[in-house]
Amino acid sequence: MKTTKNCITRLYQYREALYRMKTSGCQKVFSNDLAEAIGANSSQVRKDFSLFGISGNKRGGYGIHELMDQLDTLFNKNQMRKIIVVGVGNIGRALMNYESFARELILIEAAFDIDPMKYDREALIPVLPMEELQDYITHNKIKMAIIAVPYFAAQQVFDLMSAAGIRGVVNFSPVSLKTPEDVFVNNVNVQLEIDIVHYFVNALDKKE
Amino acid sequence: MKTTKNCITRLYQYREALYRMKTSGCQKVFSNDLAEAIGANSSQVRKDFSLFGISGNKRGGYGIHELMDQLDTLFNKNQMRKIIVVGVGNIGRALMNYESFARELILIEAAFDIDPMKYDREALIPVLPMEELQDYITHNKIKMAIIAVPYFAAQQVFDLMSAAGIRGVVNFSPVSLKTPEDVFVNNVNVQLEIDIVHYFVNALDKKE
DNA sequence: TGGTTTTTGTGATTTTTTTCACAAAACACC
DNA sequence: GGTGTTTTGTGAAAAAAATCACAAAAACCA
Known part of the structure; x- marks a missing residue:
């Protein structure tokens, strides 16, 4: 897998945006929303995710909870x-x-x-x-x-x-x-x- | 002029390296030295400089003092x-x-x-x-x-x-x-x- | 002075990153 | 169940960044 620091930084920003969305009650999110939140292109978002085998649902976007879990795991946010x-x-x-x-x-x-x-x-x-x-x-x-x-x-x-x-x-x-x-x-x-x-x-x- | 944050960061690193070189008594420096100091390619160094109209001497490299002055000006290091x-x-x-x-x-x-x-x-x-x-x-x-x-x-x-x-x-x-x-x-x-x-x-x- | 070496400056090329574009899947509505 | 719409996932294309490569200038030397 070829991951750059930029890519990791974006993933972190997605996580940040997701956090805000979750607290405001959202359940699911589209690549478009995340792209907008961090000022990027929606394909970029999907490419980033696909690099880590994170996938969504056609037409349904991504489940915020599930997505955050996956990002947390990626960043080892679950363990001290x-x-x-x-x-x-x-x-x-x-x-x-x-x-x-x-x-x-x-x-x-x-x-x-x-x-x-x-x-x-x-x-x-x-x-x-x-x-x-x-x-x-x-x-x-x-x-x-x-x-x-x-x-x-x-x-x-x-x-x-x-x-x-x-x-x-x-x-x-x-x-x-x-x-x-x-x-x-x-x-x-x-x-x-x-x-x-x-x-x-x-x-x-x-x-x- | 098309300057990216990456480019500016490199210029800053050159400046840092130059500072070390100056204190150890050097008078002039080649793109090669600077490249090595920050882990880049020597053409990269010259490209970066040429973007800002900073030029050296064929075969003679760059005068450290002069170069630092130019970088200082670039970064407004001369004024409070x-x-x-x-x-x-x-x-x-x-x-x-x-x-x-x-x-x-x-x-x-x-x-x-x-x-x-x-x-x-x-x-x-x-x-x-x-x-x-x-x-x-x-x-x-x-x-x-x-x-x-x-x-x-x-x-x-x-x-x-x-x-x-x-x-x-x-x-x-x-x-x-x-x-x-x-x-x-x-x-x-x-x-x-x-x-x-x-x-x-x-x-x-x-x-x- | 003329040949040799070194190093710059920059077009050409390669590599990397981002964006585009579209087929395929999923859902909604009738 | 069929039709239309939406959104993903990903190859293809474009853009951006880094590297190569070489002519030209400068210094050195004999």
């Missing part, structure tokens, strides 16, 4: 997903306190930092010394981590994790990571996201 | 960029305290919230009541905003801003916004980014 945070700065802390994770069964199990002032083994999400990172990962079979350290530390932290067997990383530090083949990395660069908007706003202005 | 934050929760607060913004000349000028407990007109970044949002935008000619409110408030906040003349938005709330033509919106969904990694980690596991 353990994750750790490395770097307890602004972003790290914000993620640790992020309310909606619980609802989506994302569980931040522990956090790590180099600053002894931040250590706190008794907290709801314990903050542990960086020295324990590798042991923690192997011992607790952690597969996923969030990197939220300053840019100069990011690669080093990543290499540690990677060596300890991490399989997926969301990197919030403002540098792209050099990554081995067998670890999936998703770079989320807040500065870049702001600069992109800035760029397009300016570009639009110039056109007018 | 004012922005406001709406929603002083975990994420909003984290962004307000984000150190590297200053270095990149991104200035968060004010923040807004509905919770009176959070108001603070004297703070370095004043936190103002939501009622003042529209006036503030028009009065101070704010062009860009960050939305960091809970999902149920996001669209409403956006519509307010949009009506007040905002031109670009980075939306950190976990819902995609319905947006008018003349406002550029960049959705950054933290949950989605985590779920994407989760998906691909699982997908990789299944393949083995």
Whole structure:
């Protein structure tokens, strides 16, 4: 199966739209509705679904419940997903306190930092010394981590994790990571996201 | 000119790579080096540059200083960029305290919230009541905003801003916004980014 | 100075992604 | 049960993005 990040993102958006539709009482949905909801073409919706063997009913569209179940399964939304945070700065802390994770069964199990002032083994999400990172990962079979350290530390932290067997990383530090083949990395660069908007706003202005 | 978000993202990555190269003392760079740095093809690099009229020297590559200047101009990195934050929760607060913004000349000028407990007109970044949002935008000619409110408030906040003349938005709330033509919106969904990694980690596991 | 090498810039080609378009299935209504 | 309408699922077509490939310019060297 050949799935791109774009495709996965769309599936996520469908799910989001479905959620809204469900809460407003709908029972079934057509590819057309979903397409409109996310600003795409209805064939796109059907193609995306067919990639994952999700099928509807000719003339009847898709059952919202059934469809959401299938998407939930796809995203493993049914099982608790353990994750750790490395770097307890602004972003790290914000993620640790992020309310909606619980609802989506994302569980931040522990956090790590180099600053002894931040250590706190008794907290709801314990903050542990960086020295324990590798042991923690192997011992607790952690597969996923969030990197939220300053840019100069990011690669080093990543290499540690990677060596300890991490399989997926969301990197919030403002540098792209050099990554081995067998670890999936998703770079989320807040500065870049702001600069992109800035760029397009300016570009639009110039056109007018 | 036909520029996509992907293209802009690559330009940003080049800039990042150039920064590293400059600090390690390099003076010039070839399309090949940049391609390797971001995992792309060297023609891609040259195509991207040519789109923006950035040219190098046959056999001599590109001067790092000159190139960075051109990219900085492209991203308006030379002038202070004012922005406001709406929603002083975990994420909003984290962004307000984000150190590297200053270095990149991104200035968060004010923040807004509905919770009176959070108001603070004297703070370095004043936190103002939501009622003042529209006036503030028009009065101070704010062009860009960050939305960091809970999902149920996001669209409403956006519509307010949009009506007040905002031109670009980075939306950190976990819902995609319905947006008018003349406002550029960049959705950054933290949950989605985590779920994407989760998906691909699982997908990789299944393949083995 | 003339030949050799290197690297850009860009048309041509390939690959990927999106959209079109239509047959086949399902339902509704008479 | 037949006829008409709606919507899926998917090959075919179009559009967009990435890669190839090569002429032309520049630097080097002898």
